[in-house]
């Protein structure tokens with residue numbers, strides 16, 4: 001039994017201290033004695049349930065309780081007068097983590113900054129690494145951090161024990177909260193609360209004082225007092241467990257609450273109660289990082305930013321429109337290719353969040369040069385852009401300045417490598433994205449290069465997909481899924497189904513996926529070249545001025 005780890009010593013049987021409480025009749029003094037801190041108790045309990053239970057290490061040993069003491073008195077979570085300065089609460093940089101047992105890498109370079117008072121939502125397909133990310137933040141023993149950093153309020157979390165992380169102000173609500181047989185909710189919360197008080201050097205609350213504190217929080221989550229007498233999560237329904245997690249958060253307080261699928265299994269009323277409780281806890285000083293699959297939670301708890309996780313990385317960041325897009329079109333709307341588009345923006349956002357500009361520099365350099373960094377490339381499915389593709393040489397004016405409406409992205413198809421190689425280096429203006437399809441080649445490949453007429457107004461210039469030289473740049477590999485996503489994306493953007501994407505279509509398409517790029521950025525994008533040896537080629541084509 002998991003409770004065996006708790007070293008509990010009850011002077012009375014559990015049944016003897018399960019009075020019926022009501023707000024008008026405070027509970028009698030508790031007669032339970034824990035010989036371990038509540039947080040340690042829950043760590044032990046969780047550790048006992050962990051397949052990788054082992055001795056404590058600084059990196060990943062005992063699991064952090066989702067519901068242990070926080071250095072912050074929950075009452076102190078009240079707004080402090082609205083400090084205007086943005087203070088980073090959590091800074092995650094290039095975080096990598098493996099499963100201890102198998103050494104399989106799950107987190108492959110997560111970057112994220114959460115400021116005080118912000119609500120961040122992490123979304124992503126099943127198995128993309130969301131829960132692992134949250135568990136690594138709190139120090140789950142199943143995972144080992146192999147790279148990067150987690151800084152919480154200026155402290156390096158990676159070298160801290162899970163319990164220390166909790167005491168530092170982290171709270172995590174697990175996807176599947178564990179039961180603690182033999183420990184009532186009331187006892188658990190009381191002990192956890194007082195452990196925090198001790199840690200803070202503040203006077204502990206006696207059971208009666210604590211009970212009145214607790215009752216006010218019960219109201220917040222709309223829970224009945226009966227739950228206080230039941231053992232922690234034992235026999236609780238899925239929804240009750242989730243509600244109970246939020247009760248723990250409300251009672252214990254936290255500066256950063258990590259909520260893993262807090263909406264799963266909740267009926268509509270419970271969802272509203274939980275959301276209301278979470279909103280009630282939000283202040284300008286504390287933040288929430290929540291994992292969810294559904295827009296519905298975000299209707300109640302408004303996120304500052306939404307992050308999309310894929311394959312152990314955050315590949316996109318945006319506002320609520322991103323979640324709406326997902327709800328409507330699914331993850332196909334956010335393919336590895338669109339990640340390539342987003343990457344610089346994520347970087348810029350993160351950098352500005354950090355105030356350090358590092359990511360933005362990286363983004364700027366990759367964006368400005370039309371060359372994705374290795375890291376960026378690997379972050380979206382290893383679609384690495386080779387040097388050949390990078391146009392370090394400035395593009396001709398006519399390309400850089402051509403009116404957006406007149407840039408064309410051609411019919412997606414595959415050009416055999418031999419054909420590609422045999423093309424003479426004639427022109428290098430238009431960028432054509434080609435994705436393998438069954439469409440036959442219809443373009444004239446022999447049209448001679450036509451020099452742009454400098455006298456012709458730029459908006460009159462037309463980009464032609466004919467008379468081209470193809471210059472392919474091959475990425476290492478794109479998965480079938482990524483290729484499928486690429487095709488879907490092409491179809492989505494190619495509004496008139498012509499097989500060609502005009503600048504206008506691209507602009508509208510990008511807007512649909514929540515990417516509000518400037519026209520100059522879209523032009524940059526159109527000149528970006530990345531492809532896969534087998535499946536995708538970014539081809540430079542000719543521009544003529546006819």
Ligand SMILES: Nc1ncnc2c1ncn2[C@@H]1O[C@H](COP(=O)(O)OP(=O)(O)OP(=O)(O)O)[C@@H](O)[C@H]1O
Nearest residue numbers: 099106124125126127128129130131132133142293
């Ligand atoms: N302890 C573990 N042992 C084995 N595999 C694991 C472990 N933890 C995570 N994984 C694997 O890592 C991947 C990411 O899992 P994770 O739970 O983080 O995904 P998720 O994005 O939260 O998914 P979901 O939306 O389904 O909850 C999955 O393939 C999962 O099977």
